[in-house]
Amino acid sequence: MNFLRKAPQSLSHRLTNHPSTSASGRKEIKRIVVGATRSSTRSLSSSASQSHWKQYEMGPPDPIVGLNEAFAVDDNPYKVNVGVGAYRTDDGLPYVLPCVREAEAINMNNPSLNHEYLGIAGDATFVNLAMEFVYGKDSKVLKDNCVAAVQTLSGTGGLRVFGELLARKGGHKEIYVPNPTWGNHIPIFQNAGLIVKKYRYYDAGISGLEFDNLIADFKAMPEGSVVLLHACAHNPTGMDPTPEQWSEISKVVKEGKLIPFFDCAYQGFASGNAPQDAFAIRKFIDDGHLLATVQSFSKNFGLYGQRVGALSIVCQDPNEAKKVLSQMKMTIRPMYSNPPRHGAQLVKTILEDDRLTTDFIDQCSDMADRIGSDRIGSTLCE
Known part of the structure; x- marks a missing residue:
């Protein structure tokens, strides 16, 4: 000018x-x-x-992210952040698992390491390892090639891809989520074009599950309804069904011909035992459910900023799995094209190595034990 x-x-x-x-x-x-x-x-x-943007209104801050932003600018030396969804040291600092640091060192010294694009479905080796991690190495559905799976942008990205797939390809209009549920579940599914309905889950009056009401709500759902289940460490209550209750839920879901969709964001981080935290998913597989699972590796591997996740759908046969995978890829391509490489490479490096896997299990267990002991101490102080 x-x-x-x-x-x-x-x-x-x-x-x-x-x-x-x-x-x-x-x-x-x-x-x-x-x-x-x-x-x-x-x-x-x-x-x-005459700006084209002047009609835009100021949006409200995110309940969780906004709290973290407020914490960052608060100059009170005694402030405590109870909103952050990340593991911290005793000094309140970010924690990097030693096995992750070792995996980073291994990759830094790998002359074949590159930064090329991954395919739409992500790193195939990582995806296979993620499937074994959640379903078990001896899982029949994996051996029979009945699982369509892709790498995603952590759990959030996987939820959105599944929501889009349901709304655009599956002809579904609704999804049922527990009340309460993680705050981002509802906007994710709504923005994917789904109507979100709630089923009763937690009774604050008794600090426990509304199990009878949960079962009643499941029985009232229309046939073919998609129902979201938290695999472990229910967010935000931390209250999970017992193995016996999971068996009853599985039975009702099967009888109602519902579609179970598991959000598995805390495997290994809840109890300190990864197979134990996958009990519900593996139980449903054993009971013959054609379920879907979204995984996040943010919490258990401490890879919050790397956005590492996976989405998998168990199908009737390998041919059906190929078709579903093609639709998953068609959903991803115009959304974000392909996932990032680095975080998946770290998880892959750890899960491919028996020693590093053992180290990860021990370190994840230590984190879970510390969280549990801190909660007990907090309760005793009340």
Whole structure:
């Protein structure tokens, strides 16, 4: 804009000072150039004021992220952040698992390491390891190639992909979630085009499950309904069904021909035992459910900022799994094209190595034990 202003002034200077230009001519040239400059300035100013974005209103802060932002700017030396969904040291600092640091060192010294694009479905080796992690290495559905699976942008990305798949390809209009549930579940599914309905789950009056009401709500759901289940460490209550209750839920889901969808965000982080935390999912598999699972490796591996996750759908046969996988990839391609490489590479490095896997299990167990002991101490102090 400054260049445009200077150009006519320079031209004006040359013309008004030319020997052949009369005094009256000089005045007229100056009047025209100055007028044009002012007109251009007014036009630019007017254009800038007519913003296409002025109809946008200030959105409310996210309940969790907004709390973390408020914590960051608070200068009180005694502040405590009870909203952050991440493991911290005794000093309140981020914690990196030693096995993750070792995996990073291994990859840094790997001359074949590169930063090429992954495929739409992500790192195939990572995906296979993630499936073994949640379903078990000896899982029949894995051996029979009946699982369609992709790497996702952690759990949030997997939830959105599944929601889009349900709404756009599966013809589903609704999904049932527990009351209460993780705060982001509802907007994720709503933005995918689904109507979110709730089933009764937790009774604050007794600090326990509304199990009878939960079963009643499941029995009232229309056939073919999709129902979201927290695999372990229910967020936000921390209250999970017992193995016997999971068996009853599985039975009712099977009888009602419902579609179980597990959100597995805390495997190994809940009890300190990864197979134990996958009990519900593996029980449903054993009972013959064609379920779906979304996994997050943010909490258990401490890879919060790396966005590592997976989405899997158990199908009737390998041919059906191929078709479902193709639709998953078609959903992902226009959404984010392909997932990031680094975090998945770290998880893969750990789960491919028996020693590092053992280290991970021990370190994850230590985190779970510390959280449990801190909660007990907090309860005793009340």
